[in-house]
């Protein structure tokens with residue numbers, strides 16, 4: 201699969217479409233859920249975010265959309281285009297959600313509304329974000345379904361979510377994100393519940409729609425092996441921090457941080473003996489002695 | 503749909519049979535009989551024997567049960583010990599006020615409880631939202647007899663805003679009719695409104711915190727649509743299945759309301775029947791109410807099947 205090359209077909213964008221700086225999301229626990237994260241998302245590029253469960257990946261994405269759970273104390277900066285989103289009201293955030301940034305989730309069976317037909321759910325997403333009549337909405341919906349390779353559009357549109365396979369439901373979810381017309385898509389473990397072949401299909405679809413629609417994608421997974429194949433860049437999170445960040449090739453070839461190495465070692469690789477599957481080592485190190493995440497990412501390769 | 507109906511009937515029919523047995527057992531468990539009731543303590547054995555024979559009480563108990571049950575199935579509710587008239591003549595005239603007050607009370611509980619529950623769910627993290635929720639706790643445990651007496655005393659007797667002199671039929675004019683049932687309806691609906699509010703709040707909160715509502719937010723769907731289109735649609739199933747419980751709660755308050763407001767309803771008919779040891783009437787009323795609640799739960803199940811695509815699918819496969 202082509203990786204970094206695919207985005208080179210487009211003109212180089214003038215700047216990141218989403219810029220997160222020193223984001224802290226604190227619930228008053230011993231350690232903030234997100235503890236000083238800085239990330240950039242660029243149009244047409246996929247940023248893979250890896251890290252074990254609880255490292256703050258989902259919280260980073262949800263907070264960027266203004267969907268952090270109540271009780272979260274948020275500091276730092278989240279800039280979408282020219283708009284600062286930290287500290288603004290729900291009114292502004294809800295204007296950005298959908299047409300600017302959106303998110304797809306794992307467990308699509310729960311993430312799609314069980315009592316509403318797919319047609320209605322997709323149409324609602326169109327209507328919420330675009331000014332168009334019924335025919336135009338239908339056209340957009342059908343186009344989006346074709347984009348995600350759901351060509352039997354009538355059958356899909358007339359289904360309820362439980363009548364779709366996991367892979368189809370996730371593609372409906374991606375189509376829903378597409379009809380919103382967002383520039384930024386957060387994909388939170390979109391293939392975790394799916395089996396391996398379906399997982400690959402869905403990942404290829406995400407790569408292709410990112411290229412065709414010049415979408416900035418933040419692709420979250422606890423499995424760095426899934427990310428390395430389609431991401432342009434990788435970020436590794438550990439206990440609320442980005443401990444490593446760089447182009448996918450650099451991170452895979454020369455991981456700087458011991459945690460990244462441990463993550464990479466846990467992937468079974470073709471060509472290697474598969475005699476033992478290395479479990480994710482439980483990791484406990486003192487992060488205060490580490491350089492700031494920013495410096496790790498940028499300084500480590502110089 | 504027929505499949506679901508048949509499946510449900512397999513539960514409903516035994517339930518109703520069980521209710522008939524329990525209802526019939528009332529006669530066996532509670533001491534005294536028509537002889538007591540009619541003779542007022544006379545102990546002439548011949549008279550007692552004659553009365554017992556006339557009401558079939560000399561037969562074995564299972565035979566009494568089956569002839570009673572057979573009568574019920576044919577629509578013969580028996581003969582009142584107290585008046586000697588058919589039980590249907592005792593119950594019939596009492597149905598109107600009960601059906602009206604329970605029906606309007608239920609409507610009020612659904613509308614008010616639904617609206618307040620929605621509000622409390624949407625504003626669950628604000629002070630007012632929490633206050634509303636706390637208030638329902640009081641509503642649920644409110645002693646209706648005590649409260650109804652106080653309200654009737656204040657509004658009816660002291661301030662004379664509303665009448666407390668019983669039930670004025672619709673035939674005597676709309677305004678007198680409505681003002682005669684206003685207090686009973688509101689008071690009978692109080693506990694069930696509180697219950698409904700809590701139920702709607704909890705199902706709405708579950709829907710609002712569900713992954714699919716999070717998806718809707720992420721897709722930029724407006725809050726109006728999320729609350730009143732999406733979440734409400736998901737909350738309606740649990741609310742429908744709550745209806746029989748709501749009805750049972752309302753019926754449970756009927757005796758108190760009938761007594762406090764001197765209404766000619768089934769509640770006061772129960773009181774009279776107990777007073778006169780008029781078991782045929784008592785049994786018929788209890789049976790009627792229980793069967794109504796069971797049938798309502800059957801209807802609720804069918805409505806749920808029609809509403810929920812997942813159930814609908816199960817029903818056809």
Ligand SMILES: Nc1ncnc2c1ncn2[C@@H]1O[C@H](COP(=O)(O)OP(=O)(O)O)[C@@H](O)[C@H]1O
Pocket residue numbers: 227233234251252253254255256257258259260269271
């Ligand atoms: N509503 C909440 N209140 C307090 N802490 C939370 C809440 N939701 C998540 N967290 C905490 O945030 C941290 C990061 O969670 P999350 O972003 O879901 O991790 P990941 O997606 O990487 O698995 C976890 O330690 C979790 O306990």
Ligand SMILES: [Mg+2]
Pocket residue numbers: 254257258259388
């Ligand atoms: Mg997560």
